[in-house]
Amino acid sequence: MAGWDAFLTEQDRQHLAVWGKKANDGFGERPVLLVVDVFHAALGHERKPIMESIKDWPMSCGLEGWEAVDRMVGLIAAARSNGVPVIHARALAGFPSDWFRRGDKGDRRNRAIDHLPPEIRALANEFVPQVAPLPGELVIEKVCASVFAGTPLLHHLRAIGTDSVIVCGESTSGCVRAAVVDAVTYRYRVGVVGECCFDRTQASHWMNLFDMHQKYADVIDVAAAADYFASVAGRRAPS
Numbered sequence: 001m002a003g004w005d006a007f008l009t010e011q012d013r014q015h016l017a018v019w020g021k022k023a024n025d026g027f028g029e030r031p032v033l034l035v036v037d038v039f040h041a042a043l044g045h046e047r048k049p050i051m052e053s054i055k056d057w058p059m060s061c062g063l064e065g066w067e068a069v070d071r072m073v074g075l076i077a078a079a080r081s082n083g084v085p086v087i088h089a090r091a092l093a094g095f096p097s098d099w100f101r102r103g104d105k106g107d108r109r110n111r112a113i114d115h116l117p118p119e120i121r122a123l124a125n126e127f128v129p130q131v132a133p134l135p136g137e138l139v140i141e142k143v144c145a146s147v148f149a150g151t152p153l154l155h156h157l158r159a160i161g162t163d164s165v166i167v168c169g170e171s172t173s174g175c176v177r178a179a180v181v182d183a184v185t186y187r188y189r190v191g192v193v194g195e196c197c198f199d200r201t202q203a204s205h206w207m208n209l210f211d212m213h214q215k216y217a218d219v220i221d222v223a224a225a226a227d228y229f230a231s232v233a234g235r236r237a238p239s
Helices: 002-007 010-019 063-081 095-100 153-159 172-185 202-215 222-236
Strands: 031-036 086-091 139-142 164-170 189-198 218-220
Touching (some): 063 222, 086 153, 164 172, 172 202, 189 202, 189 222, 218 222
Parallel strands (some): 031 164
């Protein structure tokens, strides 16, 4: 994925030339799609550039986040149409708005959202409608970066026989990465749909995609993920 090239040093490029291209690990026969933290606290209630959006929503990611959501719509549709379970993760109800109120005085990153109308503040923990869960889809609420920590997710994946976890959402460097590392730790094959991930910092986004691709996962695009979902459905179909 060329986006991370801009953040590599010359030494990095030389090292990669010696190390060689990472071989894709591949995926299994029973994937799930894990959608991480695509709620209004991370995006705001309107589409605005990041420096405008953070005036109302301090932890929002700006237009790059909304563009990732637009691509996510097709990714989720591909999973659903091919019978791949879609699992949604978000912070425990009420957690994001409380989070904004914590921190040292004067820390602008923790600016309260009390200036917003109550009906807008109430959106903080709500999924963005474009990618909201359908009835029957699993929603996992969490209080840690990783959706695996202290939740029933691992038990659920084992119960349904999952062997591969495809991840998208935000933030690339935080909750997405934490989920990816834990999924690998539990011996799942892991994919990250890079163009459906987003972050508040461009460098963090790209370098964490690079790092995950080097160590933990295969970073793929929407088309590759959709093809994979279709191939799995095709192998399940009766002959």
